[in-house]
Amino acid sequence: MKNALRHLPLLFALSTAPVFAPAFANDTMAELKTGGLTFVRTPEVEMTKEALFISPSEIRVDYVFTNTSDKDVSGLVAFPMPDIGGDPYANIAIDDFETDNYLGFTAAQDGKAVAVTLQQRAYASDIDVTEDLKARNIPLLPMSKAAKEALKTLPDDVAADWIARGLIFIDTYDDDGTGMKDYRTPLWSLKSVYWWRTTFPAGKEVTVQHRYKPSVGGTVGISFLEDGQPKGERYQDYVKRYCIEDNIVRRAQQAEKDMQAGKPYLFEAWISYILSTGANWGGPIKDFSLTIDKGAAENLVSFCGEGIKKIGPTTFEMKAKDFTPTNEIDILLLKPSGAQ
Structure with a gap:
């Protein structure tokens, strides 16, 4: 695990071939205009703190926002959900397609649950239908x-x-x-945004929390080797996207041999998070922390970042001051076959 946070893949369900899916987004400010929400920069309100936790079973985000101006700032806090396309052959990892809140999104402000509004718009050929x-x-x-x-x-x-x-x-x-x-x-494709109105009092801090279940994608076996060797476009993409290193490659090569021999093997899982919308607030994030939980001690994990420390049997942490997110978070998990 090395380098700065970089580009992000999309998330889809486990299948016999690698498929990619929509990504998750950070909170941002929005103004309501005809035709839907648009996202705007908010220089008066800074993101003083962001604590982001990502695991295969839950994403938790805890923010502290500070209004640095001498007047109250009112507006909309918005959370864009991943777009859902109408591709009938896409194998998307979502438990319940019969509910609008398909990721179980919840939000709270200053410790109290907030009533969020769900805006949904359907598009075909980029036309609102x-x-x-x-x-x-x-x-x-x-x-x-x-x-x-x-x-x-x-x-x-x-x-x-x-x-x-x-x-x-x-x-x-x-x-x-x-x-x-x-x-x-x-x-058609569906675009969904949760939003709520709020006021940031002058000179005061406001805390915002949200939780949801990620859509964890993946594929049976290992997809980034060609003829058992680390080469080809997909491997180069994985090096850039997940910062995979030699120890991961060696385990992947052994997993391929194990699979061919009928032994327990490894399969890929992916988690993605769109972080760059955090730059829509005023200035850099003063205090940023990222905790990634790989879910089980036997899982392997690879992602890009700087100053990453292992803080538990399954958890890794990265901290930064005055952090300006410009890229996204990609996480690659290699899980033993038969694991949950």
Whole structure:
């Protein structure tokens, strides 16, 4: 583990091939404009402290914000959720596609739970199609069973129009063992943002906390070796993205041999976090800390960072003063087969 925090991958579920998924975002300030939220810089309010904890089961973020001006500052605190695309072949690691809060997001301010507003907009070919879906009572979450069931009720002329506009397509498969059938399938993407109104009192500190369950992606086996050797574009990408070093490569090579011999082997898991939106507040983060928990002592972990220290059997910590996030966090886990 070395170098500064760098570029971030996307997160998807465990599958037999590597697939990538949306990433998680840091808090930022927003102003409400026609058509949805836009994010703005907020020079009057600085992020005095950020304590970020990332594990395969939970992401926790604790902030202290300080209004450095001589007047109260009111606005919106926003948390962008990962975009959900309508790709029917994407294997996304989300437990419950039938609920809007698919990551179990919660927020608190100054120790008290806050009532957050969820804004969701659907897009097809970069065009907002939210009202089209609502007018036909189609749920916005494209991968939900409810959305696919609702599409069955569309009049044929509307379905034809939506196919032409890229909202849906016809997928053909055997769903119940009775033969191949055509199914209207979502193609739109869903953008979701949680937000709430707040006031930062002049010269005062405000604490904000939020929690959610990450979408942990991965692939069976090891994907960054070619013919058992560390080479090729994917390996170079992993070196840049996760700062993998020789000890990780050696364990990966042994894992490939073990897999071929029918022995327990290692598989990849990925966690990603978008950190750079923290730069939207006034000035650098005065006191930043990152704790990464690899989940189990037998797991291997690799990520980029400076001054990383192991502080427990499964935990690693990085601290920085006057920290300006410009890149994201990528975490690679190598987990024994059969591990949870």
